[in-house]
Amino acid sequence: MDKNILSTKKAVLVFFVFACGYFLSCLLRAITATLSPLLSSEFNLLAGDLGLLAGGYFLGFASMQIPLGYLLDKHGPKKIVSAFLLIAIVGTGSFALAQSFTGLLISRVFIGIGVSACLMGPLTGYRIWFDDKYQQRANSWMLMIASTGFVFSTLPVQILLPIFGWRWIFGGITFLILLVIVLTLIFIPSWGNNNNDQEQNNAGSLSDVWKNKFFRSTIPLGLFNYGGMIAVQTLWAGPWMVRVSGYDPLESATGLFWINTTMLIAFLTWGYFLPKFRKYGLDAVKLMKYGLPISYLALLVIIFSGENAGAVHFTIYILTSIVLTLTQPAVAMSFSTSMAGKSLTSFNLLIFLGTFIMQWGIGLVIDLSQFLGKGETQSFQISFFVYFIICVLCYLYFVLNNKNE
Numbered sequence: 001m002d003k004n005i006l007s008t009k010k011a012v013l014v015f016f017v018f019a020c021g022y023f024l025s026c027l028l029r030a031i032t033a034t035l036s037p038l039l040s041s042e043f044n045l046l047a048g049d050l051g052l053l054a055g056g057y058f059l060g061f062a063s064m065q066i067p068l069g070y071l072l073d074k075h076g077p078k079k080i081v082s083a084f085l086l087i088a089i090v091g092t093g094s095f096a097l098a099q100s101f102t103g104l105l106i107s108r109v110f111i112g113i114g115v116s117a118c119l120m121g122p123l124t125g126y127r128i129w130f131d132d133k134y135q136q137r138a139n140s141w142m143l144m145i146a147s148t149g150f151v152f153s154t155l156p157v158q159i160l161l162p163i164f165g166w167r168w169i170f171g172g173i174t175f176l177i178l179l180v181i182v183l184t185l186i187f188i189p190s191w192g193n194n195n196n197d198q199e200q201n202n203a204g205s206l207s208d209v210w211k212n213k214f215f216r217s218t219i220p221l222g223l224f225n226y227g228g229m230i231a232v233q234t235l236w237a238g239p240w241m242v243r244v245s246g247y248d249p250l251e252s253a254t255g256l257f258w259i260n261t262t263m264l265i266a267f268l269t270w271g272y273f274l275p276k277f278r279k280y281g282l283d284a285v286k287l288m289k290y291g292l293p294i295s296y297l298a299l300l301v302i303i304f305s306g307e308n309a310g311a312v313h314f315t316i317y318i319l320t321s322i323v324l325t326l327t328q329p330a331v332a333m334s335f336s337t338s339m340a341g342k343s344l345t346s347f348n349l350l351i352f353l354g355t356f357i358m359q360w361g362i363g364l365v366i367d368l369s370q371f372l373g374k375g376e377t378q379s380f381q382i383s384f385f386v387y388f389i390i391c392v393l394c395y396l397y398f399v400l401n402n403k404n405e
Helices: 008-043 047-063 065-075 077-097 101-114 117-129 132-152 155-187 197-201 206-211 213-244 249-279 284-308 311-320 322-333 337-371 376-401
Strands: none
Touching: 008 047, 008 077, 008 101, 008 117, 008 132, 008 155, 008 213, 008 249, 047 065, 047 101, 047 213, 047 337, 065 077, 065 117, 065 206, 065 337, 077 101, 077 117, 077 155, 117 132, 117 322, 117 337, 132 155, 132 249, 132 322, 155 249, 206 213, 206 337, 213 249, 213 284, 213 311, 213 322, 213 337, 213 376, 249 311, 249 322, 284 311, 284 322, 284 376, 311 322, 322 337, 337 376
């Protein structure tokens, strides 16, 4: 047995601490969807402004992914996650005090930078500390934690808003981040010699990651399919329900709550069944080939349903997109452990840069369509149809580059 593999008890504790940080990261990622009616009213935001504000998190997040890969490989998750979370404290504190759109946007960028290690740090650690057969399961359960954060960003936040206000909610999140830093410093193993010295000596460069054939085939999927799905889940599902379907803010928050609760359950069961799929020859590539077209049909149903598209439609779309989550562990497993940080953060760069592009881009197309005289419903439909076309093209590129798999 590899000396770096943790005992079950220690592995569970490490997973719990990392999960707490990732929970807060995802709550902050998705909270804009719940706050969008309030922030749009208070700061007079257009759809493009709202998309840019939500995307500021992803811009900050994406900007750190390449240096983060080097830092994680060299210093390990304990030091890097805790140091970056200090930046997140600055972001959440300044967001709570912001008096302008510019202040909100800068704060969102700092939040994105600060929580940028909350997934890649754990995944880098799991690559060293967890047995290979449990890594996809751990990845899936981290995504389950993400859904828990998304769930708490919806109805629970909406319920707390009249009691505390959004500024005090961000103050509370600031305190919780500080608590996670303390837990990380106490319970996460030091990096030291965890990684194999020989592998470190033979570690490839960042360019080796981007030259990898499989990695290149996932670039469009990461940018636009995965990034677009997150953009819909963490922002645009909410405005569609309010501005197209006629939901009030509480109904929209309730709809988002059930969307993300369903995803939480899905990720839990997904993590259980993944190893079983592999026994039947259904690897990540095959599951994505067969599964993604179903999500595109679900997206088309939303587009053509227009005002009749609600929480159920978005739940089905997000649920059928779950196969996209297989790209991260598949990318990691195509490299040696010494390249884990570089490969994972490179792919995460694609996802979060894509989310920024899609969150802002969907909003800009909505604003442009309205400027050209289209109604609100039509504007949303046009924007989502553009997204649909992009997704199909990215899928075809992936399939053509993995046709022998």
